[in-house]
Amino acid sequence: MSRLLLLIALRIRREVLEWSGTWWFLLTLTIQAAVGPLIGMFVWSAVYPADPYVATYYVALLLVTVMTESFEQHTFSEKLYDGTISHDLLRPQPVVVDVIGANLAIRIWMTVMGIPLALLAGVAFGVSLTWVSVVAAVPVLVLGAVLRFCFVFLLSMAAFWTERVHAIAGFGWTLTSLLGGTIAPLAFLPGPLREIGQVLPFYGMLGLPADIVAGRTEGLLSGLAYQAAWITAFAGLAVWLWRAGIRRYTVVGA
Amino acid sequence: MKLLRLSAAGFARSVQATLAFRVNLLFDVGLSIIGMVASLATVFIVYARTDSLAGWTEAETYVLIGTFQVLSSLKSTFIDPNLAWFPDNGIRRGMLDTFMLQPAPTLYLASLGKSTPLSLVQSVLGLGVIAFGLTELPAPAAIVAWLVTLAAALTVTWAMGVLLACLAFWAPRLQLEVFYSSAWQLGGYPTDIYRRPLRLVLTYLLPLTLIATVPTSTLLDGPRVLVLVSTVVGAGVSCSLAVVCWRLGLRRYTGATS
Numbered sequence: 204m205s206r207l208l209l210l211i212a213l214r215i216r217r218e219v220l221e222w223s224g225t226w227w228f229l230l231t232l233t234i235q236a237a238v239g240p241l242i243g244m245f246v247w248s249a250v251y252p253a254d255p256y257v258a259t260y261y262v263a264l265l266l267v268t269v270m271t272e273s274f275e276q277h278t279f280s281e282k283l284y285d286g287t288i289s290h291d292l293l294r295p296q297p298v299v300v301d302v303i304g305a306n307l308a309i310r311i312w313m314t315v316m317g318i319p320l321a322l323l324a325g326v327a328f329g330v331s332l333t334w335v336s337v338v339a340a341v342p343v344l345v346l347g348a349v350l351r352f353c354f355v356f357l358l359s360m361a362a363f364w365t366e367r368v369h370a371i372a373g374f375g376w377t378l379t380s381l382l383g384g385t386i387a388p389l390a391f392l393p394g395p396l397r398e399i400g401q402v403l404p405f406y407g408m409l410g411l412p413a414d415i416v417a418g419r420t421e422g423l424l425s426g427l428a429y430q431a432a433w434i435t436a437f438a439g440l441a442v443w444l445w446r447a448g449i450r451r452y453t454v455v456g457a
Numbered sequence: 458m459k460l461l462r463l464s465a466a467g468f469a470r471s472v473q474a475t476l477a478f479r480v481n482l483l484f485d486v487g488l489s490i491i492g493m494v495a496s497l498a499t500v501f502i503v504y505a506r507t508d509s510l511a512g513w514t515e516a517e518t519y520v521l522i523g524t525f526q527v528l529s530s531l532k533s534t535f536i537d538p539n540l541a542w543f544p545d546n547g548i549r550r551g552m553l554d555t556f557m558l559q560p561a562p563t564l565y566l567a568s569l570g571k572s573t574p575l576s577l578v579q580s581v582l583g584l585g586v587i588a589f590g591l592t593e594l595p596a597p598a599a600i601v602a603w604l605v606t607l608a609a610a611l612t613v614t615w616a617m618g619v620l621l622a623c624l625a626f627w628a629p630r631l632q633l634e635v636f637y638s639s640a641w642q643l644g645g646y647p648t649d650i651y652r653r654p655l656r657l658v659l660t661y662l663l664p665l666t667l668i669a670t671v672p673t674s675t676l677l678d679g680p681r682v683l684v685l686v687s688t689v690v691g692a693g694v695s696c697s698l699a700v701v702c703w704r705l706g707l708r709r710y711t712g713a714t715s
Contacts, residue, residue, distance in 0.1 A: 231639075250507045250510065
C-alpha cells in the first residue's frame with residue numbers, strides 16, 4: 204500500500220511539473236469549469252435576490268467543480284486509442300497509478316487557478332463563509348472528488364468498446380450538471396426530480412459538498428455514507444470493466 | 458458565386474463522410490436530443506420556482522433557448538470546425554501555408570472551408586423548441602426580421618471568431634477561442650440576469666446580447682427599425698474589421714513549414 208502511495212506521489216510530482224508548462228491551457232479548463240456554476244449563480248440570484256444561500260452555494264460549487272474536475276476521457280481513453288497504454292501495461296505498477304497521478308496534478312493546478320475566481324465571485328456577491336461549515340465540508344469534498352473520478356474513469360473505459368467515448372463522457376457531464384446541483388441546487392428541484400437526485404451519485408460529486416459549505420450540515424453523516432456506498436459500487440464496477448476491457452484490448456506495432 | 462459552389466461541394470462531401478458512419482450518426486443524434494432535453498429541463502426547473510426570470514416568461518425563454526440552439530448549431534457546423542484551435546493548427550503547425558497555396562481566398566478556407574453537417578441536428582431541435590414556445594404564430598414581418606437578426610448574429614459570431622484567431626498572428630501561443638466558447642454559453646440566457654459590469658461586457662465588448670436575445674425579442678415583439686438597422690450595421694462593421702485584421706495578420710505571417 205505504501206509503495207502504491209509513493210508511486211502515486213511521484214507521478215503527481217512529475218505531472219504537476221509537466222503541466223506547469225501549459226498554464227494557459229489549464230486556465231482555459233478552469234474557466235470552462237467555472238462557467239456552469241457562474242450561470243447558475245446569476246440565474247438563481249435573479250430568482251431569489253435576497254437569499255444569501257444561493258450565492259454561498261454557487262461560490263462553493265465553483266470551487267468544488269474545479270477541485271474535482273476529471274478528464275480521464277482524454278488522459279486515459281486517448282492512450283487506448285493510440286495504443287500507448289501498452290507501455291503502461293509493461294511497467295511494474297498498476298495502470299491506474301498514472302491515471303490518478305494525472306488527475307490529481309490537473310486538479311491541483313485547477314484549484315490554484317480557481318481560488319482567485321471563487322474569491323472574486325464571493326466578493327462580488329457578498330458571500331460570507333463560516334469555518335465550521337468549511338471544515339465540515341472537507342471529508343465530503345474528498346469523497347466527492349473520489350466519486351467523480353470513479354464515475355469519469357468508468358465512462359472512459361467505454362473506449363475499450365467504442366470510439367465515441369467523448370460523446371459518452373459528454374452525456375455523463377450533462378447528467379452531472381442536471382442532477383449534481385449545477386443547473387439548480389438540489390433543494391430547488393421539483394419533488395420527483397429532487398428525490399431521484401438524492402439517490403443517484405451525481406449530487407454526492409458536486410452539490411453535497413457545496414451544500415455543506417453553504418451551512419446545510421444536517422445531512423453530513425448520511426451524505427458520507429451515501430458517497431461511500433456509490434464509491435464502493437463504482438470501484439467494483441471499474442475493476443470488472445477493466446478486466447473485461449483489457450481482455451478485449453489489442454494493439455499493432457512494436 | 459464561386460465560393461458558394463465551393464461551400465456546397467465541401468458540405469456535400471462532409472455529408473457523405475458523416476453518413477458513412479451510421480452508428481456514430483445515431484449516437485450523436487441521441488446526444489443532441491439529450492442536450493436539448495437538459496436545456497429544456499433547466500427552463501422547467503427555473504420556472505417551477507418563479508413566473509418571470511428578469512422579465513421573461515417561461516414561453517419566451519423557450520423561444521430564447523431554441524434560438525440559441527439554432528445559432529449554436531450553425532456555429533458548430535460552419536465556424537468551429539475551422540477556427541477551433543486555429544493558433545495551434547493554422548499558425549504553429551503551418552496549416553495556413555496549405556491554404557495560401559490553394560486557389561480560393563485564404564480567409565474563406567481558414568474560417569469556413571470545413572463543416573460538420575451532423576451538428577445541424579441541433580438546429581432542427583432548436584426550431585422545434587421555438588415552435589413549442591410560441592403561443593401564437595408571429596407576423597410574417599417578425600419572421601423575416603428574426604431571420605435578418607439571426608443572419609447578423611451569425612455574422613458577428615464568425616467575425617468574433619476570426620478576430621480572436623487573428624491574434625495568433627501576433628501571439629501564436631494565445632488560445633482565446635476556448636474563452637469565447639465559455640462566454641458563448643452566457644448568451645443562452647436573458648442578458649438582464651447578469652449584473653452591470655458583466656452585462657456591459659456582454660453587450661458591447663463580446664456582443665452576446667445580439668446572439669440570441671435580440672433575435673428572440675424581434676420574433677416575439679415584432680421588428681423595430683432601430684434594432685434592425687443597428688444589428689445589420691453592427692454585423693457589417695464587425696465583418697469588415699475581421700477582414701481588415703486578417704489581411705494585416707497575413708502580411709505579418711512568415712510561414713511555419715518549409
